[in-house]
Amino acid sequence: MVKNKKEKFVKEESDKYHYFGVMVQNKKIIRYAIQILIVLFGVSFLTFCLIYIAPGDPAQVMLTECGLIPTPELLAHTRAELGIDKPFYIQYWKWLFGVLQGNFGKSYSLRIPVIQKIGQAFIPTCCLSFLSLFLMCVISIPAGILAAVKENKWQDYLIRMITFMGMSIPSFWLGLIFLSIFGVQLGLVSVSGGQADFRSVILPAFTLAIAMSAKYIRQIRHVFLEELGKSYVTGARMRGIRERDILWKHVLPNAMLPIITLLGVSLGSLLGGTAIVEFVYNWPGMGRMAVKAIAAQDYPLIQAYVLIIAFLYLIINIAVDISYKYLDPRVGEVD
Secondary structure: OHHHHHHHHHHHHHHHHHHHHHHHHHHHHHHHHHHHHHHHHHHHHHHHHHHHHOOOOHHHHHHHHOOOOOOHHHHHHHHHHHOOOOOHHHHHHHHHHHHHOOOOOEOOOOOOEHHHHHHHHHHHHHHHHHHHHHHHHHHHHHHHHHHHHOOOOHHHHHHHHHHHHHHHOOHHHHHHHHHHHHHHHOOOOOOOOOOOOHHHHHHHHHHHHHHHHHHHHHHHHHHHHHHHOOHHHHHHHHOOOOHHHHHHHHHHHHHHHHHHHHHHHHHHHHHHOOHHHHHHOOOOOHHHHHHHHHHOOOHHHHHHHHHHHHHHHHHHHHHHHHHHHHHOHHHHHHO
C-alpha cells in the first residue's frame, strides 16, 4: 500500500515537471513568434515609407527601358497598372495583405512574380554564404587559437600583421586581383561569370572568407586569451594536465558560445551583404539582384528582399540563442 502511494506520488510529481517544461517551451515559442512578427512588421513599414518618399518614378523607368516615350497619358496608365497611383496607406495594406497570403507581387523590371526571382537568386547566395563560412572557419579558428597560445611570440606577431593587412584590403579590390590572376593570366575561371556552378563559386567564397577571417582571427584570439587566463586553466596546469588536453577539452568548450555567436552574425551578414563581391564576379545572387532592383526602382523586389533578409537574420539569431542551452546548460538554468 505504501509502495503504491509512493509510486503514485512520484508519477504525479513527474507529470507536474513535464507539464511545467512544456509550458515553458510553449512560452518561449510564443515569445519568439511575437518578436518575429513585430520586427518584420516594423521593417516592412519602415522600408515601405523610405521607398514611398524616395525620388524617382518606377513607371517612367519602366517605359524608358522599354524604349517608349513617357507621355503623361502613358505614365498615368502605367501607374494605375502598377497600383502606385493610390495613397500610401492603401498601397501598404494591399501589399501587406498579399504578403500574408504568400503573394509578394510582380517585379516591375522583370515582369515575373517576385517570389520566383527571389527563389532563383536565393540558392546561389546560400551556396556562396555557406562555402565562405566554411572557409572562414578553416582559416580563422586554427589561426586565432595559435595566436592565443603563442601570445607575444613570432607566430602571434605574424598572424596579427596578416590580419591587419587583410582588414585594410577592400574585398572588391581583392576580388579584382584574384580575377586578374586566376581568370585572365591562368585561365582557371571564367572572367564573365554569370554561372552558379562549383567552379565559379570558389573564388568569390575565398574572397569573402579572407575578408572575414582577418576580423574573426583577432576576435577568436581575444576569446581564447580570456579563457586561458582564468583560474580553472591555472588549476588544471597545477594538476599536471597536458596543455593539449587543457586547450581542447576545457578551453575550447567554454569558448564555443562566443564562437557560435560570431558564426551566426557572419552567416547573417553573408546572406544579406555580399553585393559587392557578387557584382565583381557576376555571381547571380540576392545581393546583385537587390542592387539592380534599386537601380531600376523595382519596389516589390526591394520590399521582398529586405523582408526575407530580416526574417533570415531573426531565424539565425533564434537558432544561435537556442544552441546556447545545449552548449552550456547554465544558460538554460538562468533563462
